[in-house]
Amino acid sequence: MFTLDQVRSFVAVAEELHFGRAAERLNMTQPPLSRQIQKLEKSVGVKLVERDNRRVALTPAGTAFLEQARKVLITAEQAPQAARRIARGQAGVLRIGFTAASGFSVLGQLLADLAETAPEVDVDLREMVTSEQIAALSKDEIDVGLARPPFDSDLFDSRLLHAEPLELAVPAGHRLTELGRPVAAKDLKNVPLIMHHPSKARYFYDLSIRNVPIHHGNVVHTVSQILTMISLVAAGRGAAFVPASARKLGIDGVEHLSLEASPDNVVELHAVWNRQRFNPALRRLLTALERDASGT
Amino acid sequence: MFTLDQVRSFVAVAEELHFGRAAERLNMTQPPLSRQIQKLEKSVGVKLVERDNRRVALTPAGTAFLEQARKVLITAEQAPQAARRIARGQAGVLRIGFTAASGFSVLGQLLADLAETAPEVDVDLREMVTSEQIAALSKDEIDVGLARPPFDSDLFDSRLLHAEPLELAVPAGHRLTELGRPVAAKDLKNVPLIMHHPSKARYFYDLSIRNVPIHHGNVVHTVSQILTMISLVAAGRGAAFVPASARKLGIDGVEHLSLEASPDNVVELHAVWNRQRFNPALRRLLTALERDASGT
DNA sequence: TCTATTGATACCTGGAGGGCATCGTGTTTA
DNA sequence: TAAACACGATGCCCTCCAGGTATCAATAGA
Structure with missing residues (x-):
């Protein structure tokens, strides 16, 4: 199988139609570039570049491969972006477990805040009682619960969301x-x-x-x-x-x-999450809560 | 930037959720696999796999990256296929120059035969007189011409298609x-x-x-x-x-x-092509012509 | 407390990849 | 017509990285 470097080399050659200039663009010298192209052709099993001492041209197969090669490079370059965005909490899915009672106290405001501060975060809502939430947090079925204390503070971290009589x-x-x-x-x-x-x-x-x-x-x-x-x-x-x-x-x-x-x-409602599985989008949620609290 | 091998390593780890088994699947030992994953994470800039001595799990970012990683591998694996098919003449574009006169003699039958023997070959038809065809062949603007002799046999190869009074x-x-x-x-x-x-x-x-x-x-x-x-x-x-x-x-x-x-x-009509730029789909066309000739 | 499991680390080795020099060939120039 | 030139291919050397083996470190289970 070929490497991404070979694909990049090929694209450069295909675009420059000149090994020397392509090598320059790739910050390398011409000889290893020639060899990379040879290897790529060997692994694809087809001659991609027609070349003699005077002229460099793509074969029909090379033209087709160029298109695919660009696609490969683009997908490869974009692959980390989604991951990074999610790691920063800017995107992704936040699975929220909530009790029916929290549904008519804080949930609405919380979702509104989250939608405002982190619009690219998708929310997956699941209604369950506190004990079910704890189990779901342990099994990594939800990222955060809206539940009633007490929680095992070794496993779970929590924050008071709402207190009422x-x-x-x-x-x-x-x-x-x-x-x-x-x-x-x-x-x-x-x-x-x-x-x-x-x-x-x-x-x-x-x-x-x-x-x-x-x-x-x-x-x-x-x-x-x-x-x-x-x-x-x-x-x-x-x-x-x-x-x-x-x-x-x-x-x-x-x-x-x-x-x-x-x-x-005092009836307390907490946001609870598993200390070991901290979904980055959760940080966004907590930020949203902070704003909410300071606003009230 | 990461390598395709690193991406493959990551997919294996993500699927097995176990470094030892993933290494086995990749036909390697566990230590270099661990290092590959570390490097990948470094180049992506994000922790993808949550691991301790007991448990391996994907982070949310890792889950997102897995999806992208699979896409990269699939595109990379499919890239050579189109090139190979075209090299075998099974697909691609054949640009045909034809004289108006050939339009009412052989062109119809020829296209029908080509469509039958190589249905994935797209045909690009351009009407032009013989001299224009010769120029177009030299400039690689068409792959084959349907023209009248004589041709410079150093540069062009040809085959008699049709003779009539x-x-x-x-x-x-x-x-x-x-x-x-x-x-x-x-x-x-x-x-x-x-x-x-x-x-x-x-x-x-x-x-x-x-x-x-x-x-x-x-x-x-x-x-x-x-x-x-x-x-x-x-x-x-x-x-x-x-x-x-x-x-x-x-x-x-x-x-x-x-x-x-x-x-x-005897009015002769030939198929002419540039010896130096032989489009593989042309071979299919010539095969089609052969069948045609033997059939008549 | 001892053992088994499992990922990380240390160290070594072989091979891949890059650089320099040079070749072969076809084109341009004098 | 011969010399200079341009350009991709090849030979050779060296560096560095991937992979292997051995071992460590941490944890769970008996």
Whole structure:
């Protein structure tokens, strides 16, 4: 097989139609150039350049090969460019795992920022719960997750994206809406509750019971998705603890009530990524987040 | 700049994700392969393969480069094929110069044969008189001409394509049409003649006066193209010596009469080409001609 | 803790590629 | 017509790089 240098030599000769000048252009002397062309012809198996002491011309095969040769050189020269752009994070694909809840809090703004700062980065969105995201990060199936802590900080790095309080979603016209103050634990004594699944939505489950002592007899449903909870609230099945941003969903028949202030009442959403597999486009995402944070 | 070998090495590593196995596939040992990858990364300017003692994986940039690398290899491997096909005469362009007169004798059959035996050969047709064809062959503007002898046999090789007698074209209803025998020189005593141009159509001019002693007083027009002659004959301006194949033109108002037999009365048409610039597709054309000749 | 695996490194060797000098041949010049 | 010239090919030498062997270093698993 021939080498790229031989191809370059051939193109120079084909363009100059003169070995001496071609050699000059290639910063070498004429003899090794002659030999390179001979080798190229041998490996292609065809005479490419017709030459005698006076005249250098391409054979028909040489003319055809010249076209191909240029194509080879161009592809070879362009090959590193895509790689470099991706390495700089200017292009490429960023696979983002997100929880349904993050979908109505930060995801929209985040995507808008990313599109502005790194328009050549394609985004691949996959909705999954936190535990699935962690697994996907380990298996290199996503580049970054929008998930709830805690994370194993040996394997994963993370950044706080968004913090908000839990609130109580109640059916419209519920008696608690007339309370005139934040809802306290004692107000919930006889209120039917739609609770988070203790393992599948462990983060919310833990957070809820840490803030409000639950009368387990009041729990009428156990679900794992915030959206499902809100639907059930709208259907009048009971009240539910949901992040403040769930207001943005604007579901009819649901009202959102603040809970009594507590330092523990903070729902956190983090961007998480695998320390070992840092996708350069991720840096762009983080830059976008920084701008976002400083802007707010 | 990187080499094709480095690209091949990278593709092997990317596919195996294991230096030892990749080296085996490349018929080499692992250490030089590691170095090739290092060099490639250095020349691309980007880390392409993430590796530690336990794990080999492509970086995002590496994934992008792999795609490009495969493209480079494919183009490089295909480059010689077109050249080889053309060298074998299986493809390419054949530029054919032809005289207007050959257009209605052999050209059609020749193109049909060529299309059958070498369908991938493209044909570039250019109408020109013999002298122009000779000049074009010298300047490598056509690959083969369909022309009249003589040719300088040092520079050009040729092959007889077609031989036919000269005939006399007369206006329909001309008194010679009632002769009932081939026209002889004496029959032309008072017939107005349309003659060939002595230099531009020298071949026909020489041939005509060699066969029939011309009364120069009878010459009413001097033209260089057979088609023009026939048109003038159809217009009743006089009679003209034209090759037998001119009958095929089927021009209304013209009748073709045989001339008295003579061994000199042979109009020859040759395929001519430059000995120094033999287009491989030409060999295909000649093969086609051979078949044609044996078939007739 | 010991061993197996695997990529990186050190060192050596053969071959490919480049440079210089020169040849062969065809063209131009005196 | 002979000498000078132009240009690609060839011979010879030298350098440098790719590849091989041996070994190291780091990690995972027993």
